[in-house]
Amino acid sequence: MNNQVVKDVSSVKDRFTLAGKQAIVTGAKGGIGKATATSFAELGANVAIVDLPAFIEESKVVAAEIANRYGVKTIAVGCDVTKEEDIKNMVKAVSDAFGTIDVVHSNAGIFVGNDHNNMPVEEFKKIIDINLTGMFMVNKECANLMIEHGHGGSIINTVSMSGTIINSTRLEKDYMVAYTASKGGAKHLTKGMAVNLIKHGIRVNSISPGYLISGAHKFMDQIEVDYWANSVPIKRFGDMDEITGIVCLLASDLGSYFVGSDILMDGGACIC
Template sequence: MKNNIFSLKNKVAVITGGKQGIGKVVAGYLADAGADIVIFDLAEASDVAAEIANEHGVQARSYICDVTNPQDVADKIAQAGSEMGTLDLLFNNAGICLHKEALECTPSEWSKVIDVNLNGVFYVAQAFARYLIANQKTGNIVNTASMSGSIVNIPQCQASYNASKAGVVHLTKSLAVELAPKGIRMNSISPGYIRTEMTGTVRQDWQDIWVDMIPFKRMGTPEELAGAVIYLLSDASTYTSGSDMIIDGCFTIV
């Protein structure tokens, strides 16, 4: 290969929901690709930032940030940009899931899922894009959607989650078109069943059903998402925007 088009060296990447699970693992891979790391999470994540910095020899900082609070998001973007020197990339990953029948879901429960998974993605993407434009920079954003935005999962009931992730997919496409003239690319990944702290707490009989339905006969791992995120954030994908990459072990095509 003539150049290392997958390199993220000299870039600063923000990862929301980076304390654990997909966010934490992918943050480490982005650091391995050369990026300095900024972690946003509701929980204190300085230990994760220190671990990434020590292992990969990059700069890494963490900030407590509520993605459902637009002012907090804007403030933390500005603070991180000032303290890191710049910001270039965003892995917009924070999310929650509620397994509850729609007829039993309360308005507050519905609103909480939509607020974190859809509104939060918008607030962070908006603030990040505003930062790039104000600083006359181009940049790349990857949002975490889900295969649940394309199909209805069984046997669990999770209409709020499914609706929120479908929203993320179309939000990604909409913002990609709006931001293209400004040199900002936006794509999404749609993971299938990934073995993380979140899925590990789900009833075992449901997990068994999921695995039986997956052609690969296993859940994926966060590590198996990292390559897609690196591709979409790197110069390997300079003509790719508004796409949604489903990574599900063939689950949605059978």
């Protein structure tokens, strides 16, 4: 006989909490980052709103709104994720304010409209630096703090369905090169770090959203919005309510058996 024990099912409600946890969200002044930071706070976590130094005043407003709404502790920290020193200072600032870091949503990222085979090398490098190298540095510094403090944690990376497929840019005029490369790399970065860090009790996973109403759509013409909406089986964009639950699942004890997983939430776009 083996020594595996069948346990009674425990309370889902009791495990779906972040009470007492200290969380960081990068790219948090708006869009996905703001939504997940707000959701972390609703589940009881103290949250650091991390975004570019140029947006620190906007980040402070978001932090204050969340603190007032949920009664948790929040701080706003300016950080350029392409700069290692910025990241080290950010992690120290959060640790000094909260005592430690338990949950990280590494969400900062960009894409550009002129993403194609002949794009300038500087633009290609910029996307890789933010979407991939920046994610690696944030994950590394936060994981090292978790290890130093002797507790586990959860790191959730924002990838994209572009880590699974090669997206067209605008109305299939061209296909993305740098963005898809960065997101494919981020997906495998997640898996590589996951297998190395799980021995420390640190779970690393990723989410891969499809077309979401997160701010970028504001710069599209209506014909483009309609085109993208009709290109997926669900025939619409997703919204923030449809992504926050998945991130919170991975952050909480409900996600305790997710290790190196990528959760695709794309309205069926990658099926066809």
